[in-house]
Amino acid sequence: xxxxxxxxxxxxxxxxxxxxxxxxxxxxxxxxxxxxxxxxxxxxxxxxxxxxxxxxxxxxxxxxxxxxxxxxxxxxxxxxxxxxxxxxxxxxxxxxxxxxxxxxxxxxxxxxxxxxxxxxxxxxxxxxxxxxxxxxxxxxxxxxxxxxxxxxxxxxxxxxxxxxxxxxxxxxxxxxxxxxxxxxxxxxxxxxxxxxxxxxxxxxxxxxxxxxxxxxxxxxxxxxxxxxxxxxxxxxxxxxxxxxxxxxxxxxxxxxxxxxxxxxxxxxxxxxxxxxxxxxxxxxxxxxxxxxxxxxxxxxxxxxxxxxxxxxxxxxxxxxxx
Amino acid sequence: xxxxxxxxxxxxxxxxxxxxxxxxxxxxxxxxxxxxxxxxxxxxxxxxxxxxxxxxxxxxxxxxxxxxxxxxxxxxxxxxxxxxxxxxxxxxxxxxxxxxxxxxxxxxxxxxxxxxxxxxxxxxxxxxxxxxxxxxxxxxxxxxxxxxxxxxxxxxxxxxxxxxxxxxxxxxxxxxxxxxxxxxxxxxxxxxxxxxxxxxxxxxxxxxxxxxxxxxxxxxxxxxxxxxxxxxxxxxxxxxxxxxxxxxxxxxxxxxxxxxxxxxxxxxxxxxxxxxxxxxxxxxxxxxxxxxxxxxxxxxxxxxxxxxxxxxxxxxxxxxxxxxxxxxxxxxxxxxxxxxxxxxxxxxxxxxxxxxxxxxxxxxxxxxxxxxxxxxxxxxxxxxxxxxxxxxxxxxxxxxxxxxxxxxxxxxxxxxx
Numbered sequence: 001x002x003x004x005x006x007x008x009x010x011x012x013x014x015x016x017x018x019x020x021x022x023x024x025x026x027x028x029x030x031x032x033x034x035x036x037x038x039x040x041x042x043x044x045x046x047x048x049x050x051x052x053x054x055x056x057x058x059x060x061x062x063x064x065x066x067x068x069x070x071x072x073x074x075x076x077x078x079x080x081x082x083x084x085x086x087x088x089x090x091x092x093x094x095x096x097x098x099x100x101x102x103x104x105x106x107x108x109x110x111x112x113x114x115x116x117x118x119x120x121x122x123x124x125x126x127x128x129x130x131x132x133x134x135x136x137x138x139x140x141x142x143x144x145x146x147x148x149x150x151x152x153x154x155x156x157x158x159x160x161x162x163x164x165x166x167x168x169x170x171x172x173x174x175x176x177x178x179x180x181x182x183x184x185x186x187x188x189x190x191x192x193x194x195x196x197x198x199x200x201x202x203x204x205x206x207x208x209x210x211x212x213x214x215x216x217x218x219x220x221x222x223x224x225x226x227x228x229x230x231x232x233x234x235x236x237x238x239x240x241x242x243x244x245x246x247x248x249x250x251x252x253x254x255x256x257x258x259x260x261x262x263x264x265x266x267x268x269x270x271x272x273x274x275x276x277x278x279x280x281x282x283x284x285x286x287x288x289x290x291x292x293x294x295x296x297x298x299x300x301x302x303x304x305x306x307x308x309x310x311x312x313x314x315x316x317x318x319x320x321x322x
Numbered sequence: 323x324x325x326x327x328x329x330x331x332x333x334x335x336x337x338x339x340x341x342x343x344x345x346x347x348x349x350x351x352x353x354x355x356x357x358x359x360x361x362x363x364x365x366x367x368x369x370x371x372x373x374x375x376x377x378x379x380x381x382x383x384x385x386x387x388x389x390x391x392x393x394x395x396x397x398x399x400x401x402x403x404x405x406x407x408x409x410x411x412x413x414x415x416x417x418x419x420x421x422x423x424x425x426x427x428x429x430x431x432x433x434x435x436x437x438x439x440x441x442x443x444x445x446x447x448x449x450x451x452x453x454x455x456x457x458x459x460x461x462x463x464x465x466x467x468x469x470x471x472x473x474x475x476x477x478x479x480x481x482x483x484x485x486x487x488x489x490x491x492x493x494x495x496x497x498x499x500x501x502x503x504x505x506x507x508x509x510x511x512x513x514x515x516x517x518x519x520x521x522x523x524x525x526x527x528x529x530x531x532x533x534x535x536x537x538x539x540x541x542x543x544x545x546x547x548x549x550x551x552x553x554x555x556x557x558x559x560x561x562x563x564x565x566x567x568x569x570x571x572x573x574x575x576x577x578x579x580x581x582x583x584x585x586x587x588x589x590x591x592x593x594x595x596x597x598x599x600x601x602x603x604x605x606x607x608x609x610x611x612x613x614x615x616x617x618x619x620x621x622x623x624x625x626x627x628x629x630x631x632x633x634x635x636x637x638x639x640x641x642x643x644x645x646x647x648x649x650x651x652x653x654x655x656x657x658x659x660x661x662x663x664x665x666x667x668x669x670x671x672x673x674x675x676x677x678x679x680x681x682x683x684x685x686x687x688x689x690x691x692x693x694x695x696x697x698x699x700x701x702x703x704x705x706x707x708x709x710x711x712x713x714x715x716x717x718x719x720x721x722x723x724x725x726x727x728x729x730x731x732x733x734x735x736x737x738x739x
Contacts, residue, residue, distance in 0.1 A: 081626060082680060104675045104688075185678040222671050269671055291674060316674040316688070 001042040002028050010037050053160045054088040056148035057092065057121060060114040062145045062163055066100055068110045071311055075108035075131030076101035077192040084182040087126040090159075098185050101129055106270055107187055107293075107314040108277060109313075114147075117179035121306050123149055125159050126180040134289040135175045140165035148176075190314060192295065195286035197262055199227050200251040200299060203283045207275050209234050209246045214282055216242035220317040222265040226254040229259060236268070264290045265318045288318055328488045329464050330432035330441050333471035334412060334448060335511030337406075337459040337480045339425035343401055346457045349637035356392045357384055364396065368480050404456060412453050415444055428468050442485045448469035449483060466491065468495075473502045479657045496523030510537060566604065568592040574614055574655040582643050583636070587716060589661040590635035595609070597663060598703055603628025603687065604663030607635060609642040613650065621646045627687055628667040631695040632702070632716060634685055635663065672696075 010030055011019075020031040023041075030037040030061030069088065077085030091098040092114075099110045139145045141169070151158050162174040194248025214223050217236035224235045232250040264287060277284055280298030287294050296313040336342065340358045345351045345367060356369035357363045366375040373388035375665075385391055405424045405537025410418045415438055418430040431444050438444045445462040452460045459481040466488045477498070478484040500522055501511045513536065519525050523531075534542030568589045575581055586609070597603055605628050612618035621642040621661050629635060639661045647653070675688035681690040687696060705714045719720045 077625065081682070102676060104678060104686075105673055105679075107676055181656070187678075187723065190676055190678075225521070293676060314676065316676055319672045319674055319693075 001044050001047055002039045003042070006039060009295045017056050023090055028053050029119065042133075042203060053162070053174065053176060054148040054156075055118050057123060057147050057149040058074045058114050058116040059144045059146045060097070060112075062140050062142055064112060064139050066136040067279070068112050068311075069133055071130045071279065071313075072099045072101045072108040073129040073133040074101075074235070074253060074273045075103060075313065077103035079221050083180055083231050084126065084184055086129055087180040087184070088129045088132050089184045089187075090125045090127060092121055092123045094122070094257075100184075102185065102187060105267070106274065107190055107193065108274075109187065109310075109312050109314075111310045113309070124184075125149055126184055127159055127177055128180060128183070131175075131177050134156065135161050135177070138175075139173060143172075190293070192286070192314060194289060195288055195295065196256065197227070197252065197254045198240070199233060199253075199285045201283050201285070202249070203275055203278060203281055205248055206232075206283065207272060209248055210268055210272055210275070212243040213246050216244045217268055222320065223268040223271065224263060224265045224320070226261055226263045228261050230258050236285055262287060262290075264294065265320055266294075266315060270315055274315055277313055278311065293317075328432070328441075328464045329486055330430060330435070330443065330446070331465055331468055331471045332429040332431060332445055333463045333465075333468065333475040334408075334427055334429065334445075335461050335463075335472075335475045335479070336366065336408060336452075337457075337461055338367050338371070338400055338403075338492070340396060341367035341370070342458050343397065343404055347397060347403075348394075349398060351392065351394065354392060355388050355390055357381075358394055358396045360393055360395075378445040400571075401477050404458065407456050408458065408460065414451075415448065428471065444485070445483050445485070446514060447584070449481075469504055470495070472504060473498065476502055491527075495525070496507040496521060498522045500525050512536070565664035565665065566593050566596050566602075566666070567608075567660060568602075569610070569658060569660030571658050572656060572659050573659040577611075577643075577647055577656050582640055585659050586643060586661060587632075587636045589659065590639050591632050591716060593661055593663055593671055594630050594632040594635045594699065595703065595706075597630040597666075598699060599668070602666045603630040603668050603669040605629075605665035605667060606663065607638045607642065608662045608664065609639050609646065610658070610662075611643055611646045611656055612660075613653040613656055614655050614668065616657075617653070618658070619646045619650060624665065625685060627673070628669060629687055630669050631687065631692065631699055633695050633698075634687075634692070635661070636716075638685065686714065713734055 007030070014032045015037065016035045016171040022031075024038070025040050028039045028041055030039065072088055075181040076088060080086065085101075085103055087101070089098075091100070095113050095116055097112050097114050099108075100111075101108050112280060136145070139161060140163075145161055145163035148160035148162070150158060157179050158176050159179055160174060160176040161321050162172055165173040167315045194234075210223060213234045213236040215236075215239075217223055219237070221238070226235070227250060228231045229252060230249060231247050233245060233247045233254070235243070235245040254260070254262070278296050278298050282299035283296055284299045285294050293314040293316050296315060332615065344356060344358060345354075350491055351367075352569045354367070355373060355375065357370055357375060358365040358382065363375060363377055363379045363381060365377050365721045366384070370384070370388055370391055373391070375384045375388050375391060379648075380391065394601060400637040401424060408425075409419065409421055409427060412427055412429055412479065416429055416431050418433070421427040425636060431441050434444060436443065437671075441464045445464050449460055449462055452458055461473040461475045461476055461481060462483050463476070463486070465471040465474050465485070467485040467568070470486055470491055473495070474484040499511075499520060500506050500514050501524075503522065506514070514520070517536070519528060528546070530543055530546040532542075533546045539734050543592065552564050570585050570589055572581070572585065605626075606622055607629075608616055608620055608622035610620045623638055625638075629638075639657050643659065647656075650666040673688050674693070675683075675686060677690050681691075684691045684695075685691050702714050
């Protein structure tokens with residue numbers, strides 16, 4: 001056993017020539033061309049036993065999985081005040097999988113289909129978001145990723161993923177991760193059934209505009225959106241400081257047919273996270289009120305219903321008070 | 323060191339401010355020894371000071387010193403109003419005005435000399451206008467640094483002007499008593515006197531390391547720098563405190579849940595209201611508990627978001643105080659409680675939170691529970707703004723006895739801090 005970080009750095013910097021690895025007493029010698037590295041070994045007995053892979057639960061397309069995980073992991077909490085919020089909740093119900101994550105300010109929920117190992121499988125797991133995102137991204141070399149999940153017995157409290165590593169790598173790659181403890185928040189009731197208005201914006205142009213106006217919005221100060229019939233105006237900055245505004249085309253439909261303008265403010269980085277995750281040329285944003293969560297999603301609702309793929313990104317607004 | 327290139331810093335300081343305002347409002351008090359307050363002297367006129375009456379002195383002692391002393395109730399609202407007017411006059415000369423309390427401010431007039439003449443002329447114009455337009459005496463010190471300008475204004479009192487020309491600072495400072503240096507109180511003064519150091523000149527001759535040894539590193543180095551007239555501080559126009567705090571001395575009391583809840587509730591109310599008034603919230607809450615014998619212990623908590631809600635601050639303060647007490651089970655009585663909030667952030671925008679029904683919801687301003695507290699506090703603030711501070715309050719505090727010192731005076735005293 002040798003220092004992993006050292007070996008990784010050495011491997012990365014070696015020239016494109018054959019590498020010889022040999023053991024010389026208590027040392028490991030790595031030779032490549034005329035470069036020679038001698039590394040001290042660590043006692044093998046100190047290395048913890050690798051956990052047993054839990055039972056296979058099902059499999060899923062590697063690219064779909066990586067994209068779905070990335071879509072929800074963006075909303076997971078990063079601070080440790082409440083550990084459950086640093087996880088991605090995975091819910092399996094037969095051939096449907098739901099991924100969800102929230103950091104209190106936004107909630108991302110992705111639904112997708114997969115191939116369960118046996119019909120009628122029902123399971124839940126809470127996986128550290130950072131690990132899950134890294135794992136899913138690393139397993140995009142093959143067509144499928146196999147998910148292993150214990151439902152009691154061997155491998156209790158673990159989730160395993162196996163698949164093929166990134167292009168160019170040979171062999172299977174397997175990862176097991178300990179699940180997070182604790183009860184997850186009841187997020188389903190937060191997904192609103194109804195909205196009072198819907199806006200449709202061109203995602204790319206909108207992202208660029210948000211980035212531009214938020215240049216004058218330092219550290220989490222909000223960007224204000226005002227929707228009228230056929231356009232949205234973005235504004236950021238305070239009276240005494242730098243200010244910016246920009247308008248672009250948008251379709252805005254109020255459910256009650258009113259033509260009044262609607263204003264709401266968001267933390268620009270949370271808004272950009274959501275727009276980036278929606279993965280659609282047009283983003284639909286559903287509003288209820290300026291103090292209730294907005295829902296971002298792709299505009300092709302019919303497709304989503306047909307394939308069972310659905311993504312929603314709930315975002316709490318910022319309240320502006322005087 | 324600050325390269326001012328001349329004596330362009332002014333320190334303007336209203337003379338015996340509260341007492342002067344009372345004499346302005348009631349002409350029959352002019353020329354007479356008066357004191358603002360009752361049980362305790364909050365401020366004394368120069369006529370009373372001549373008898374030895376000082377602020378903070380018990381009323382009975384003041385009467386012994388000055389049998390003709392007249393006590394007057396404070397017109398606190400007028401203090402604020404007139405103080406603001408004086409600052410308005412100062413701003414007519416330069417925007418570089420740093421107000422440091424209700425009755426004093428620094429000015430940097432280096433950019434105003436072309437318009438209004440030399441700094442000494444500006445100082446004289448300020449004194450004239452404050453006297454003519456508002457009716458109050460004000461002393462002004464002019465020098466090359468803030469520290470020196472402040473000393474000059476103290477030397478100028480009452481109702482005077484002292485200019486310390488650039489290059490002649492040492493000459494001016496050397497014969498003055500050390501007590502005029504900012505931060506040298508009676509204790510430090512006595513300590514220095516015990517070593518034969520009575521004048522700033524004598525202080526300047528002492529080595530920095532000696533003073534650091536005597537007074538602690540930071541205080542010693544600061545004194546030494548000031549004594550040799552090194553002062554790096556600039557005029558800060560938007561001077562904003564880095565923390566907001568309040569404290570209450572308790573005599574000696576057994577820390578019961580009621581005592582903690584009431585006292586900390588009262589302090590939290592003061593602190594939170596001031597945070598809200600300045601549009602800010604704080605992320606770090608610190609509670610200090612002092613036991614008998616001046617031993618004290620502090621506990622603090624840092625939150626994810628800045629808070630300014632009275633009830634939230636009360637809850638956290640009570641929790642912190644209990645944790646401090648739990649760690650010192652042998653201490654039977656407490657003599658002081660203090661609450662301060664630091665790590666201040668702007669409170670104008672608030673990121674709302676999804677209603678996840680989590681355990682710490684009440685501590686977080688963006689939750690439904692936090693928003694409810696926010697609305698209650700805004701209502702309380704609005705009612706108080708209209709009908710006065712005592713018009714409404716939280717029950718545990720409102721029903722308790724916290725009226726020994728007039729509320730308005732506390733407000734004024736805490737404003738500058």
